[in-house]
């Protein structure tokens with residue numbers, strides 16, 4: 001997707017503060033953090049949202065989950081806890097239409113983050 005900001009970040013065409021990367025997944029700091037740790041974890045391939053994940057791609061969700069735990073350990077929040085959030089489509093509050101999970105932590109989170 002040539003006009004997708006997260007594809008551009010995954011392709012290093014747009015700068016970001018990358019905190020984790022493997023062959024399928026990349027994670028970078030959210031530009032507008034809501035907590036001391038706020039990382040976005042995305043598949044490198046363009047998938048618009050959670051509903052577009054095919055059975056063949058389902059392993060990517062596990063990859064993202066494992067990446068989240070690695071990052072949480074590295075950031076020292078795996079013991080205190082964190083939240084892994086996916087906003088799906090308009091009513092879910094999704095603004096960037098490239099599947100992403102927010103890893104949020106580093107402070108006590110309320111019901112509305």
Ligand code: AMP
Nearest residue numbers: 005016029030031032087093094095096
């Ligand atoms: P969502 O509402 O779930 O689509 O969240 C999109 C998130 O992407 C927001 O938290 C933004 O702050 C973040 N964001 C948008 N553009 C960038 C960017 N270029 N680099 C890092 N984070 C971004």
Ligand code: ZN
Nearest residue numbers: 004007046098
């Ligand atoms: Zn994309």
